[in-house]
Amino acid sequence: MALQEPVLTQRIPTPPFGDPADRKLIRHEQYVASGGYAALRKAMEHEPKEIIETVKISELRGRGGAGFPAGLKWSFLPPQDGEPRYLAINADESEPGTFKDRLLIDFDPHLLLEGIAICMHACQLDTAYIYIRGEYHHQAKVLEQAIAEAYDNKIFGPGTIMGKVNDRDPRCFVHRGAGAYICGEETGLLESLEGKRGWPRIKPPFPAVAGAFGRPTIINNVETLAAVVPIIMRGPDWFKSMGVKRPEGAPPTAPASYGPKLYGVSGHVNRPGVYEEELGIRLGDLIENYCGGMLNGKKFKAAVPGGISMGVLGTDQYDAVLDFEVGRKYACLGLGTAGVIVMDEDTDMVAMARNIARFFSHESCGQCTPCREGSGWIYKTLCRIEQGDGTTRDLDMLLELAGSMGAMPGTTICGLADGTNWAVRTILNKFWDEFESRVAKSSSVALPVLTH
Numbered sequence: 001m002a003l004q005e006p007v008l009t010q011r012i013p014t015p016p017f018g019d020p021a022d023r024k025l026i027r028h029e030q031y032v033a034s035g036g037y038a039a040l041r042k043a044m045e046h047e048p049k050e051i052i053e054t055v056k057i058s059e060l061r062g063r064g065g066a067g068f069p070a071g072l073k074w075s076f077l078p079p080q081d082g083e084p085r086y087l088a089i090n091a092d093e094s095e096p097g098t099f100k101d102r103l104l105i106d107f108d109p110h111l112l113l114e115g116i117a118i119c120m121h122a123c124q125l126d127t128a129y130i131y132i133r134g135e136y137h138h139q140a141k142v143l144e145q146a147i148a149e150a151y152d153n154k155i156f157g158p159g160t161i162m163g164k165v166n167d168r169d170p171r172c173f174v175h176r177g178a179g180a181y182i183c184g185e186e187t188g189l190l191e192s193l194e195g196k197r198g199w200p201r202i203k204p205p206f207p208a209v210a211g212a213f214g215r216p217t218i219i220n221n222v223e224t225l226a227a228v229v230p231i232i233m234r235g236p237d238w239f240k241s242m243g244v245k246r247p248e249g250a251p252p253t254a255p256a257s258y259g260p261k262l263y264g265v266s267g268h269v270n271r272p273g274v275y276e277e278e279l280g281i282r283l284g285d286l287i288e289n290y291c292g293g294m295l296n297g298k299k300f301k302a303a304v305p306g307g308i309s310m311g312v313l314g315t316d317q318y319d320a321v322l323d324f325e326v327g328r329k330y331a332c333l334g335l336g337t338a339g340v341i342v343m344d345e346d347t348d349m350v351a352m353a354r355n356i357a358r359f360f361s362h363e364s365c366g367q368c369t370p371c372r373e374g375s376g377w378i379y380k381t382l383c384r385i386e387q388g389d390g391t392t393r394d395l396d397m398l399l400e401l402a403g404s405m406g407a408m409p410g411t412t413i414c415g416l417a418d419g420t421n422w423a424v425r426t427i428l429n430k431f432w433d434e435f436e437s438r439v440a441k442s443s444s445v446a447l448p449v450l451t452h
């Protein structure tokens, strides 16, 4: 399988369809001239519930990390009560190894704005906040300029939508974050949007019921909303002609992986970058056909499938199929953001694990004891092992610690702790010998393990 034509990157020259050197910012006029805003015009001719149904049928799954079905999320909104309802667009892109949303914003911001306007119509939302990470200075300016063009052309603002008289007044703003990983978590994002410390909220209530300012709020990733545009234009069947189908005989609720996807590849490859492919590309094909192979002809050792919180694929998982089933099939957390980090044979997996643990320990917001204390312990223990002072008991303790923290074991509020947990556990499990050989060199005495 291979993508027949670029979809999300149709205006962003990307191999194999175009040369990145030819990329330039698409302004409103060029966007319209190349078919832009036709999907919004089409959406406006349909009832909101019809648009939600179309997105539901497409089985578009969120591209921000969790893979939740977008149409289903939109259908969770309570009936309108005359009070404000919001859309929060997650442009925090804080997951290490992830830089795909930036590509869309950098060069084709109106694709995102069109997706936003369609979602606002479908869900009858009043105000959209694009929450963008603080480090994306340039991208925030690009968005502000594009939003101004969109207001000038009656995509946002009172009374008309694209010249069609309407009683709605959709508004769109850019809200800049201040550089905390946790503000990418949807409820941390909402707190930050409200001007508070970005501490994730206990769920339920879910944001669709009580989100920004206590009001119903849809939160979607940039790429998810961009993908809505071609779905409306070309229909859900066309979208489902790409990607990986539900396995034969599986119930309709079993996850499928349809549509095009942006894969951001970094690490030890010759041509790192963002590439668009159908969901379900083989890791080896991504490295060889798109990234020009391994850097300096070295051998493949490991890869992160989609941001470091997903854990790692091992040396024998070079053929892994990168779709939403990757977690179940290859013993990692999931596809995440499809931000792939490739590691060659010289990579020190102990240092890699230590580096990841340092990140999570630093970014833990501190509300939950297992995450706050556990991530710090894991980091310190890994430092000890890396320095040659570790013991075999440290390895067992690492696994025990990692296995006991996270939203999935039910000990924390949000998924940051699961990221720490899966990253450390998968690296340890898949590269156990490397860790064991490091502690074997150690001469230190085992520390007592606390049992209570």
Ligand SMILES: Cc1cc2nc3c(=O)[nH]c(=O)nc-3n(C[C@H](O)[C@H](O)[C@H](O)COP(=O)(O)O)c2cc1C
Residues within 6 Å of the ligand: 061, 062, 063, 064, 065, 066, 067, 068, 070, 090, 091, 092, 093, 094, 095, 181, 182, 183, 184, 185, 186, 187, 219, 220, 221, 222, 224, 225, 414, 415, 416
């Ligand atoms: C610690 C943490 C960080 C996250 N960071 C991001 C992020 O930077 N961008 C993003 O879109 N989603 C991020 N997410 C996922 C969001 O919580 C949420 O699922 C997503 O924005 C929903 O959009 P989608 O359904 O379109 O994917 C993060 C989740 C966690 C637990």
Ligand code: SF4
Residues within 6 Å of the ligand: 182, 199, 200, 363, 364, 365, 366, 367, 368, 369, 371, 372, 412, 413, 414, 415, 416, 417
């Ligand atoms: S799991 Fe960690 S980051 Fe998430 S709320 Fe708890 S302490 Fe904060």
